[in-house]
Amino acid sequence: VYADEMTAAFQLSNASGGMNARCLAAFDEEDRWKCSFASHSYGHTLAPLFPLNSALDQWSTACVLSGISPPGFPNRTHTNGRGDLTLCAKVPGWYECSWNLTACTASQVVELNDFMKDFTRALRSTRDAWQKDGNGAFIHSCHTHCEAQDTRLWTAVTIGGVSMQQAVSSWWKNEKEPAVVHSYTDCAHRPENPHMCNPTCAGAPGVLQQVI
Template sequence: ALLTGCSAGGLATLIHCDDFRAHLPKDATVKCLADAGFFLDEPDILGNRTMSNFYHDVVQLQGVAKSLHKKCITEMEPSKCIFPQQIIKNIRTPLFIVNPTYDFWQIQHVLVPTGSDPDGYWRRCRLSIQKCDSTQIENLQGFRSSLLKALSKLQHDKEGGMFINSCFVHCQTWMAETWHSSNSPRINNKTIAESVGDWYFNRKVTKEIDCPYPCNPTCYHMDFTQPS
């Protein structure tokens, strides 16, 4: 059995992964895959904790604390425990993370929310990584480094897997174009589907981490500056 979801569904997959495992027979193969749900607890370009404040409100409004790991909420503010970098410290079920290092949703809502760019300096870069200048790219590379650091535990988990590419995209497992096709993003000549398959069926350890933008010509980059 495979529990999976993308974006908010990817976060929910992380939160409920072990509970899902507990509801199935002990001899069943159970794993979890979170796509584009690895939201970072990072300050925005002005140093504001926009995402942290948002999650604090979510936890308070929805009473999420009861679904979070008990060990975590005894050690820190419950809203911190909803961030994936804390969740993965306590997950026991084999886990695979699919995430772009330049997740456009996170760039637009975590790193550069509109309220933190009143002069519009980031307006075009927020919509297309190909429109970013060198200073903006440097900021994005810092965001990439934060993601890789947050994933460090999973990198050393023998049962864990990951496909972390350098594309300006969000969810990638639900579209054939990004999941598995002749034009799909690849790392070491492997698509996301091939990497997930190797991990799920225990064919090989799968820890695919891409080089920084703009090194990967197979990337599927969203461009919101183009007419739809």
């Protein structure tokens, strides 16, 4: 669903002017919309990169994993007040789980873990970028969105005893070190409650309001 929406948005706005030129050159014209996705542009970016994100981003859970396109898409669009085209959390049985991890069933947690694996795999598969000297990453498992905007989370959320703040600071000060020195990935969630596998996520509230 999300890929279809990004394709339509790319074509509607002729967005190639704002995309990574190296990425665009790597695709035929009909596939250049893929450069809208970080997983494709990541390997074509020359500047040092440090992805800081949740592998279980709350918005993605609701609006990508369990979202559906509005009736009549792409000729008719939907707005929820934030500009999302998707009808978020509308896959049957997923509304509560999409916004609240504790409401998920064991089978849903399995799907969420697969979603997290796909996210991390997309980064790792771009080996030239993931392993490039000067790059790094902090990919945690907290069910949050835009966590870099919340100063409380800089020191609260950790992976292997290293906080977001410490990871970013160390990477920033050592720009030529191997990427493996500055790359952090997190655990998979448990089928039983509490599902959260990283205890430091307990103080990391989701920042999105539920979308009806």
